[in-house]
Amino acid sequence: MQSFTEENYIKAIYKLIEANGNTVSTNSIAEKMNTKAASVTDMLKKLYTKKLINYKKYQGVTLTTKGEKTALNIIRKHRLWEMFLVEKLDFKWDEVHDVAEQLEHIDSDKLIEQIDKFLNYPKVDPHGDPIPDAKGKLNVTKSQVLSKFNKNDVCVMTGVVDHSPSFLQYLDKSGINLGIEIQIKDVVLFDRSLQITINKNTAIFISNEVAKNILVIKKNYKKNSLKV
Amino acid sequence: MQSFTEENYIKAIYKLIEANGNTVSTNSIAEKMNTKAASVTDMLKKLYTKKLINYKKYQGVTLTTKGEKTALNIIRKHRLWEMFLVEKLDFKWDEVHDVAEQLEHIDSDKLIEQIDKFLNYPKVDPHGDPIPDAKGKLNVTKSQVLSKFNKNDVCVMTGVVDHSPSFLQYLDKSGINLGIEIQIKDVVLFDRSLQITINKNTAIFISNEVAKNILVIKKNYKKNSLKV
DNA sequence: ATTATATTTTAGACTAGCCTAAATTTTATT
DNA sequence: AATAAAATTTAGGCTAGTCTAAAATATAAT
Known part of the structure; x- marks a missing residue:
């Protein structure tokens, strides 16, 4: 070890x-x-x-392959612990990092398997980051930053780039959480700040800097859409 | 720290x-x-x-007082983690020690408070050892070793002295768990081995060595008992 | 192509925690 | 009370991980 x-x-x-x-x-x-x-x-x-x-x-x-396996195992443990803290112990997503930094070094295969099972084998952690499986396989995310999208695009929020407590707290305050639907109502050309709606509610403004740190996947086109 | x-x-x-x-x-x-x-x-x-x-x-x-507080805090964390492992992650009581030895050093007040709450504020760990409270107060146990009692005494099992996996596994195999009622049916004078019943079932034999490692509390006398 | 700058490595030193061997102090025995 | 034995501490040295300062190498700029 x-x-x-x-x-x-x-x-x-x-x-x-x-x-x-x-x-x-x-x-x-x-x-x-x-x-x-x-x-x-x-x-x-x-x-x-x-x-x-x-x-x-x-x-x-x-x-090396060995080094990468080691890294992925640590990341697996980190993200499972974060999920445990949020799901079972009522931690907020901005509170989990430092504790998980400690817990990720606990050495027990059985422990981490049981935590995984206890959480019902989650695929992503509280920030939307994918959790590597026991073999070190990591689901590559297809998410992109919100700032890349255009007026009228509809996306689902899947993650964050910046993990700092202050950013996460700002998102909380603004009602921006994983899974919400974000529609871009307007893009301000001057500074590329965005007017967006969250779950079709009243619009809010976010800066380009914020949009660059929000990960989303574009929603599937509806039947009556022009594109395939 | x-x-x-x-x-x-x-x-x-x-x-x-x-x-x-x-x-x-x-x-x-x-x-x-x-x-x-x-x-x-x-x-x-x-x-x-x-x-x-x-x-x-x-x-x-x-x-010193400071040192004792430190010790009790570590013991509190150790025992709460043991309880968590057994209650929530299906560990056996003989499997928890090594992992808890690691977990007891995790430094987060919120974490241990939440674990305590999650477990509904247990008073004892899976081996019957008392869990110090957040202030370092420890409930002194009134238990005594089973080997001190006599023929016909009725006790409830409350803990163990030896915490080794092999001893705990032996107890499991023999049906000796926390909370069982043990009645001493006979004491062999030669080696002070005991014939006991567990929850009034068929009798088994245990050596004096085993009896010295089982903690019990004598059952309250019934109404029709001679003593107060 | 040479020189200037930035990056990286080496050399040597420090702390925490551990060791062996030798010296010191306590305790037990006469 | 003196001596033998046991327990404890000191002295000096080791490894992991860190540091500063100096040397070596790579990169950028003329």
Whole structure:
């Protein structure tokens, strides 16, 4: 088994690759881990000897298959715990992250299987992020950011990009939750802010910055639509 | 906050004091922690500077009020997690210890309050051990070991002394669980083994060694009893 | 193509927690 | 009370993970 620290490095590398392409730099890991580049180099050597990463001096890092499996297992645990906290213990979606950061390192296969079962095998966590299965298979989401859509488009909210408590609290206050139907009533050309309705209710305004952090899937076209 | 290691030392010291009187030796801590006396001395110095223990060189150790509060908080978390595992995730009472050893170090007041609520504020854990309240108050148990009782005494099982999986599994196999009524049908003078009935069923034999590890409370005398 | 800048690695040092071996103190025994 | 035995502490060293400062390499700019 890995130490908590090793697990956190692996997870950070996974998330950086997911977000910014295929190889990842020492500095970016240092930033994400709130540590210094020299410390990262030390850890990279260690993770390399454990065959968790591909690493050549000065050349950046990728995860090996083993490393990716490790990362996905940690993410699985993190997201299942978040779901547990929200579904069973009345946590809000902006309160779960720090606790799940701790719980994700608990080492017990039976525990995580039983949590999964207890939650009735959820597919996504409280933020709409997909939960990898026990084998590390992850359902790639087809969601896109709301800011990409146009006037009159109708979407369903499926997730968020920014996971910060302040953003999530803002969404709560605005009635923007997973599963709502969002229709774009107007796009302000000047700043690309949006006027939207939530579940066909009265319209609200959101900034482009907010729209860039809301993930949606465009609703299926109705029978009388022009397109297939 | 304390490190996991510090918390484990504090817990070990608490348990040693609980079991063997008021001050506790370096060697006994080393044994309980599976470590060496020299390592214990290092840690004792550290815990002393943190005002968690009373410590004078060569004179043994006691917990300060702060240290005892710390210990009881860890024990509270451990026992609540054990209860959660058994009640909600279908763990057996012999499977919970190792996982609870990990979970007890999770640092979140809200989490443990919600677990407590979710379990409907249990008073004891799956082994019958009392759960300290949020303020660190512990209900002292009035239980005694079954081996102290005599022929014809009727008791209710309330706990165990030995918590090892093998002992707990033996009890399961024998139908000996918390809450059962045990009547002592006979005491074999030679080895103080017992013939008992469980919930007035057919009698079984248990050794003195087993009886010394079963905690019970003698049943209230009936109206037609001789004593008050 | 050379130089300047940015990135990354190495060197050496620090803390937490652990170890062994040696020294010290306490306790038990005569 | 003196000595033997046991318990405890100190001294010094190890690993994991961190740091700063300096050296090495890669990238960008002329």
